[in-house]
Amino acid sequence: MSKNNVTLEENYSEWYNNIVIKANLADHSAVRGCMVIKPYGYAIWELMQQALDTMFKDTGHVNAYFPLFIPKSFFSKEASHVDGFAKECAVVTHYRLKNASDGSGIVVDEDAKLEEELIVRPTSETIIWNTYKSWIQSYRDLPLLVNQWANVVRWEMRTRLFLRTAEFLWQEGHTAHATAQEAITETEKMLDVYADFVENWMAVPVIKGIKTANERFAGAIETYCIEALMQDGKALQAGTSHFLGQNFAKAFDVKFATAESKQEYVWATSWGVSTRLMGALIMAHSDNQGLVLPPKLAPTQVVIVPIYKTEDELKAISLKANELVQELKKLGIRVKFDNDDKQRPGWKFAEYEFKGVPLRVAIGARDMQNGTAELARRDTKSKEAVKQDELVSKIETLLTEIQSNLFIKAKNFRDNSIHHVDRWDVFVKTLDEKGGFISAHWDGTAETEQKIKEETKATIRCIPLNNENEEGKCILTGKPSTQRVLFARAY
Amino acid sequence: MSKNNVTLEENYSEWYNNIVIKANLADHSAVRGCMVIKPYGYAIWELMQQALDTMFKDTGHVNAYFPLFIPKSFFSKEASHVDGFAKECAVVTHYRLKNASDGSGIVVDEDAKLEEELIVRPTSETIIWNTYKSWIQSYRDLPLLVNQWANVVRWEMRTRLFLRTAEFLWQEGHTAHATAQEAITETEKMLDVYADFVENWMAVPVIKGIKTANERFAGAIETYCIEALMQDGKALQAGTSHFLGQNFAKAFDVKFATAESKQEYVWATSWGVSTRLMGALIMAHSDNQGLVLPPKLAPTQVVIVPIYKTEDELKAISLKANELVQELKKLGIRVKFDNDDKQRPGWKFAEYEFKGVPLRVAIGARDMQNGTAELARRDTKSKEAVKQDELVSKIETLLTEIQSNLFIKAKNFRDNSIHHVDRWDVFVKTLDEKGGFISAHWDGTAETEQKIKEETKATIRCIPLNNENEEGKCILTGKPSTQRVLFARAY
Numbered sequence: 011m012s013k014n015n016v017t018l019e020e021n022y023s024e025w026y027n028n029i030v031i032k033a034n035l036a037d038h039s040a041v042r043g044c045m046v047i048k049p050y051g052y053a054i055w056e057l058m059q060q061a062l063d064t065m066f067k068d069t070g071h072v073n074a075y076f077p078l079f080i081p082k083s084f085f086s087k088e089a090s091h092v093d094g095f096a097k098e099c100a101v102v103t104h105y106r107l108k109n110a111s112d113g114s115g116i117v118v119d120e121d122a123k124l125e126e127e128l129i130v131r132p133t134s135e136t137i138i139w140n141t142y143k144s145w146i147q148s149y150r151d152l153p154l155l156v157n158q159w160a161n162v163v164r165w166e167m168r169t170r171l172f173l174r175t176a177e178f179l180w181q182e183g184h185t186a187h188a189t190a191q192e193a194i195t196e197t198e199k200m201l202d203v204y205a206d207f208v209e210n211w212m213a214v215p216v217i218k219g220i221k222t223a224n225e226r227f228a229g230a231i232e233t234y235c236i237e238a239l240m241q242d243g244k245a246l247q248a249g250t251s252h253f254l255g256q257n258f259a260k261a262f263d264v265k266f267a268t269a270e271s272k273q274e275y276v277w278a279t280s281w282g283v284s285t286r287l288m289g290a291l292i293m294a295h296s297d298n299q300g301l302v303l304p305p306k307l308a309p310t311q312v313v314i315v316p317i318y319k320t321e322d323e324l325k326a327i328s329l330k331a332n333e334l335v336q337e338l339k340k341l342g343i344r345v346k347f348d349n350d351d352k353q354r355p356g357w358k359f360a361e362y363e364f365k366g367v368p369l370r371v372a373i374g375a376r377d378m379q380n381g382t383a384e385l386a387r388r389d390t391k392s393k394e395a396v397k398q399d400e401l402v403s404k405i406e407t408l409l410t411e412i413q414s415n416l417f418i419k420a421k422n423f424r425d426n427s428i429h430h431v432d433r434w435d436v437f438v439k440t441l442d443e444k445g446g447f448i449s450a451h452w453d454g455t456a457e458t459e460q461k462i463k464e465e466t467k468a469t470i471r472c473i474p475l476n477n478e479n480e481e482g483k484c485i486l487t488g489k490p491s492t493q494r495v496l497f498a499r500a501y
Numbered sequence: 502m503s504k505n506n507v508t509l510e511e512n513y514s515e516w517y518n519n520i521v522i523k524a525n526l527a528d529h530s531a532v533r534g535c536m537v538i539k540p541y542g543y544a545i546w547e548l549m550q551q552a553l554d555t556m557f558k559d560t561g562h563v564n565a566y567f568p569l570f571i572p573k574s575f576f577s578k579e580a581s582h583v584d585g586f587a588k589e590c591a592v593v594t595h596y597r598l599k600n601a602s603d604g605s606g607i608v609v610d611e612d613a614k615l616e617e618e619l620i621v622r623p624t625s626e627t628i629i630w631n632t633y634k635s636w637i638q639s640y641r642d643l644p645l646l647v648n649q650w651a652n653v654v655r656w657e658m659r660t661r662l663f664l665r666t667a668e669f670l671w672q673e674g675h676t677a678h679a680t681a682q683e684a685i686t687e688t689e690k691m692l693d694v695y696a697d698f699v700e701n702w703m704a705v706p707v708i709k710g711i712k713t714a715n716e717r718f719a720g721a722i723e724t725y726c727i728e729a730l731m732q733d734g735k736a737l738q739a740g741t742s743h744f745l746g747q748n749f750a751k752a753f754d755v756k757f758a759t760a761e762s763k764q765e766y767v768w769a770t771s772w773g774v775s776t777r778l779m780g781a782l783i784m785a786h787s788d789n790q791g792l793v794l795p796p797k798l799a800p801t802q803v804v805i806v807p808i809y810k811t812e813d814e815l816k817a818i819s820l821k822a823n824e825l826v827q828e829l830k831k832l833g834i835r836v837k838f839d840n841d842d843k844q845r846p847g848w849k850f851a852e853y854e855f856k857g858v859p860l861r862v863a864i865g866a867r868d869m870q871n872g873t874a875e876l877a878r879r880d881t882k883s884k885e886a887v888k889q890d891e892l893v894s895k896i897e898t899l900l901t902e903i904q905s906n907l908f909i910k911a912k913n914f915r916d917n918s919i920h921h922v923d924r925w926d927v928f929v930k931t932l933d934e935k936g937g938f939i940s941a942h943w944d945g946t947a948e949t950e951q952k953i954k955e956e957t958k959a960t961i962r963c964i965p966l967n968n969e970n971e972e973g974k975c976i977l978t979g980k981p982s983t984q985r986v987l988f989a990r991a992y
Contacts, residue, residue: 037635039630041571048565052564056564071542074543077532078535078621080532086607101597116573118579118594137530352641
């Protein structure tokens with residue numbers, strides 16, 4: 011039976027790790043910084059993928075696949091990209107192993123050294139724009155709206171399951187356009203798709219905004235982002251969408267003939283979300299009894315547990331339960347009847363609670379006499395007796411209600427965690443004592459932003475979209491400012 | 502307009518490459534041996550993945566994800582596995598790049614050398630069985646039925662798009678069982694799943710069999726396979742399913758407590774199919790007009806092309822076409838109405854023909870007067886006038902018919918290409934002049950098999966399941982034999 015021996019209040023970080031490992035979501039592997047995504051965790055990721063993939067296709071995108079490896083020289087082609095991405099990465103230098111001459115095992119064959127090292131992709135702008143050169147000749151070839159589902163590697167020194175791992179799974183969209191405006195529209199559209207997904211599927215409210223120059227993607231003109239708040243008051247960047255201007259088109263010489271037969275550089279965007287979202291999902295809703303999942307992303311939405319003493323009792327309950335399973339499946343509800351006789355009901359209750367199954371139906375011998383069942387919600391932990399012939403409609407209603415309840419709860423928490431602060435001492439104190447987002451004035455310089463980061467570990471999460479103009483003074487330097495920005499400590 | 506300037510009869514290999522590239526299925530990349538799977542090719546692969554994934558789940562399997570990298574030492578743990586897989590592979594030796602001190606670009610940071618090299622997975626038995634050690638304690642944890650969709654890398658010297666590339670996409674199932682019999686049953690079940698998929702989705706007939714020791718997977722006790730025949734008379738291994746015995750359990754010390762509390766080693770299977778199936782699909786059905794796709798795997802099953810001179814004509818045709826699109830979509834048929842005015846109907850006809858769209862509906866102004874449309878089949882190239890109100894049911898029927906027609910055609914070809922041969926000179930002559938499978942006696946030794954391969958380039962593709970016993974003499978050595986085996990030259 012899974013149980014968290016640390017509460018969220020005692021040690022948030024350990025509480026999180028325990029949920030990830032004990033709920034069988036992921037585990038550390040023998041390879042430093044790389045995780046194993048276990049079947050239960052992967053089933054949640056698959057539901058996320060399906061929802062996102064459908065949204066991408068509904069907005070006109072197609073999937074493709076580009077090489078895992080990128081020649082080292084490609085990174086040097088876009089000046090700012092190289093500093094951001096070609097540093098901590100996995101470098102392939104050889105292509106063959108051989109038996110050691112002393113019989114001690116296998117060793118790298120020095121005769122099989124690559125002429126140019128290959129980098130395991132940390133992101134694919136370079137290899138993709140190198141490919142687009144041959145795909146794009148004329149305005150007729152545009153827009154090119156391509157997405158890739160892939161693994162990427164960034165050599166992180168301090169890793170945490172799902173949140174920061176050397177290898178992670180993600181999707182990366184890479185689009186090409188004839189005009190700057192069209193590319194900006196695409197960048198904003200995909201930010202909306204991400205916000206829609208995170209809010210309506212993950213039940214996590216987000217703030218849309220743009221990054222400051224310091225926090226911008228290496229190679230982007232503008233980075234848009236969605237920022238979420240975790241229960242410990244730390245922010246988490248849930249997705250980014252970049253307007254890349256003509257930077258990569260120039261680096262890889264990708265031009266197109268306009269309708270007027272002029273040669274122009276192509277405009278680009280890229281956008282991505284990753285298995286990091288799994289971390290956000292877990293941290294946003296879970297509690298001291300374990301994982302809490304929004305119904306739309308729960309691999310099992312309803313579990314039915316029989317409570318019986320005799321075989322005859324089990325037989326009668328099973329008949330009813332199987333009927334229920336059929337009816338729920340017809341409605342597209344993911345349901346499991348757990349009639350495993352190796353575990354007792356109490357064990358099962360705790361197990362499914364820990365794994366975040368949104369609804370539990372318990373049917374006992376007395377229920378069979380009364381034509382009832384006990385229906386328990388994971389989110390509120392409330393239970394009620396429900397007539398068996400009302401179960402299906404009740405379950406359908408409750409799944410919708412739980413989905414919206416989780417969002418409302420998270421949104422209330424988030425809204426109450428945005429603090430307007432105008433004094434430096436209050437800024438520091440609020441960060442230490444309350445956490446959350448701090449809405450404060452900033453003088454707009456990278457130096458001030460850096461200094462605030464060094465002194466408080468807080469970064470500017472974003473400048474919210476449609477931000478209000480407001481005269482004010484920078485929280486640190488007192489210099490004039492025209493708008494508030496959102497600061498937070500972040501994952 | 503795409504067109505193959507080489508016929509299949511003139512140069513099969515070039516004909517194949519032209520289809521792959523000109524139908525926008527895949528392309529070479531800047532990285533030696535690695536391909537780019539283009540959107541149209543990837544859409545076919547996605548349909549394959551969905552069908553297979555559903556079949557895996559219907560047979561009780563779940564998906565998970567294991568690390569891309571494998572520590573070098575893992576390969577040495579299973580004696581025969583190391584020779585098969587730890588040779589031609591991508592080796593990661595460093596984890597950081599830095600700016601060259603002379604400003605010439607970026608170079609590998611020699612301070613960031615890994616203590617132990619990491620191998621980019623060529624297959625995942627070792628890392629997975631190392632992980633299973635912590636997942637399996639008791640018989641209650643078994644069977645473990647896990648599949649992974651992933652990219653793998655094998656450093657191939659001579660590569661061909663889809664058929665043999667350094668990086669490819671695949672799925673690999675890795676299951677763990679309490680008994681040998683249960684593992685063998687699983688191995689056979691997954692072979693049946695593969696045969697079902699290749700025959701009923703890809704419309705390619707296969708022969709199920711087992712591999713000889715020479716051709717066995719490195720680390721397997723028995724390798725089961727399905728073998729298909731391409732139009733040039735060469736065989737292609739379409740999928741393999743391995744009974745691994747306790748080899749990997751012993752190598753990674755994975756034991757379980759039986760119900761009687763005894764400690765025993767776990768029994769294993771692994772099975773996989775890859776993007777190589779795309780090559781088989783293309784080669785099995787396509788012709789000199791381009792790609793031919795079975796309807797179940799065609800991203801677009803029906804294309805509607807309007808033929809018009811005036812805007813009013815287009816308007817009337819569009820009204821009808823959009824109606825048709827709605828009705829077909831309701832039936833789950835993938836349909837596209839191509840009203841792009843930048844291309845002429847003739848261009849579109851050739852384009853969709855080349856891309857293998859199974860059915861084409863052309864509607865012209867005269868058709869609108871007559872209440873008809875022209876319906877053309879890609880497989881037989883036959884055309885007929887069909888009443889508009891019969892189009893939907895006709896299309897539904899034809900899609901099923903095309904699917905089965907492609908299979909029958911391929912099966913007739915395959916059946917007619919199995920040659921029973923009892924003399925060495927005929928064996929050599931048949932291989933050179935007819936190709937196909939040669940059913941011949943073999944003395945059962947690895948030496949003879951090797952010698953036949955050296956002299957003719959033919960290998961034993963498989964010993965068919967449920968093979969008939971038959972007294973005979975080895976085709977090469979004349980030694981006694983009890984059964985015929987299938988030889989062929991192969992991809």
